Amino acid sequence: MLLQQLLNGVVVGGVYALFAVGFNLVFGVQRLLNLAHGAVFMTGAFVAYYTVRAGGPLILGFVAAAVASGVLAMIIEVVCFRRLRKSGDAEFGAIISSMGAGMVIMTFWQWVSQTQVLRFPFDTVPVVIYRFWGLRVSLLQLMMAAAAIAIVLVMAWFIYRTAFGRQVRAVTDSERASMLVGINPNRIYNLTYFISGALAGAAGVLVGLAFNNINFTMGEPYLMFGFAIIILGGLGSIPGALMASLIFGMVQTLSIAYLPSGLTTAFIFSAMFLILLVRPNGLMGREEAGSLRGRR
Template sequence: MLAQQILNGLVVSGVYALFSLGFTLVFGIQRILNLAHGAIFMTGAMVAYYTVAAGGPLWLGFILAIVASGLLSVLVEIVCFRRLRRTGDEEFGGIISSIGAGLVISTIAQQVSSTQILRFPFDTFPVVIFRFWGLRVSMLQLFMAGAAIVLVLVLGYLIYRTGFGRRVRAVTDNEHAAMLMGINPNLVYSQTYFIAGALAGAAGVLVGLAFNSINFVMGEPYLMFGFAIIILGGLGSIPGALLASLVFGMVQTLTIAYLPSGLTSTIIFAALFLILLVRPHGLLGKEDAGNLRGRR
C-alpha cells in the first residue's frame, strides 16, 4: 500500500515539476511571476483535446499542445511584460498584467468550450494495467512519469550543458554584463518563455489525460501549487523546484491516502509555512533571489 502510494506520488510530482519548472525559470530570469502560467497549462490540455476530437492522433495533439502553449507564453511575454520592463515596474505591474492575460486566455477557452467539461473519447490512451511486486501501474502513469523525466532531463541538458543554457543563465545572473557580451536579452527571454510554456502545456495534456477532465479553470489549482512549490524550492532555483515538486507530490498523495479527506491542503500549506520559518529563502534558494543584479 505504501509502495503503491509512493509510486502514485512520483507521478503527481512529475506533473508538478513540469508545471513549476517553467514558472521558476521565468521568475529566475526576469523576477516576474507569470500568473498566466495556469492558463497556458490549460491551453495545452485544450489544444490536445480539440486535436483528438477533430480526429487527430494523440501524439499529434501532444506536439501541437506543446508548440501552441510555448508560442502563447512568448506572446504573453511580449504583450504583458516587455513594455513594462522598460518602465522598470515589471515586478508588481507584471503580476497585474499577467492576471489580466490569464483572464483573457481563460475567457476565450470558456467561450470555445461553452463552459463544458471536456473529456477525451474513450480509449484515447489505451487502458493497460501492469502488475508487479503487488503494485498496480497503468500505462498512462508510466507515460506520465516517462514524459516528465525525459522533459526534465532535456531541460537540464539545455540549461546546464549548451551555449543556449549558458546565455540564459548569464542573463539570469547579470543582464547588463550579458548584453556587453553580445547577448540579446529579448531573444533569450522569448526562448525561455517558449520553453516554460511548452513544459506547462505538456503538463496540461498529462493532467487532462490522467483525470480525463478538461475545463477552462483547470489551471487555477496548479497555479496555486506551482506558486507554493517555487517558493518552497527557492525562487528561481531549478533544482529547488524539482525537489519541492517531489515534496509536494509526495505529501499530497500520502495525506490523501492516509488522512481524513479535506486536510490535504491544510497540511501542505502548514508544512510550507513551517519550512519557510526555518529556511526563509526556500529549500535551495539564495538570499538575494529578490534582487536584480546589474540592472538599471
C-alpha cells in the first residue's frame, strides 16, 4: 500500500515538475514571476481537448497543446514584461501585468467553453491496468510518468549540455555581460518562454486526462503549487524545482491516503514551512545576495 502511494506520488510529482520547472526557468532568467503560467497550463488542456474533439489523435493534441502554450507564453513575455523590464520597478509591475494576462486568457476559455466542464471522449486513453509486485499502474499513469521523465531529461540536456543552453545560463547570470559576448538576450527570452509554456501546456493535457476535467479555473491551484515548489526548491533552481515537485507529489498522495482528505493542501504547505525552517533558501537555493551579484 505504501509503495503504491509512493508510485502514485511520483506520477503526480512528475506533472508538478512539468509545471514548476518552466515557471522557475523563467523566474531564473528574468527574475520575474509569470502569474499567467496557470492560464498557459490550462490553455494546453483546452487545445488538446478541441484537437481530440475535432477527430485528431491524442498525440497531435499533445503537440498542438505544447506549441500553442509555448507561443502564448512568448506573447505574454513581449506584451507584459518586455517594456516593463526597462523600468526600474519591473518585479511589482510584472506581477500585476501577468495577473491581467492570466485573466484575459481565463475569460477567453470561459467564453469558448461557455463555463462548462469539458471531458475527453471516453477511451481517449484506453483503460488498461498493469499489475506487478502487487502494484497497480494504469496506462495513463505510465504515460504521465514517461512524458514527465522524458521532458525533464531533454530539458536538462538542453540547458546543461548544448551551446544554446549555455547561452540561456549566461543570460541568467548577467544580461549585460551576455550582450557583450554577442548574445541577443531577446532571442534567449523568446526561447525560454516558449519552453516554459510548452512544458506547462503538456502538464495541462496530462492533468486534463488524469482527472478528466477541463475547465477555465483548472490552472489556479497549480499556480499556488508552482509558487510553493519554487520557494521550496530554491528560487531559479531547476534541479531544486524537480526535487520539490516530487516531494510535493508524494506528500500529497500520502496525506490523501493516510490523513483526513480535507487537510491535504494544509499538509502540503505545512511541509513546505517545515523544510524552509531548516533550509531558508530552499533545497537547492543559493544565497540571494550571491545569485544577484553581477546582474545589471
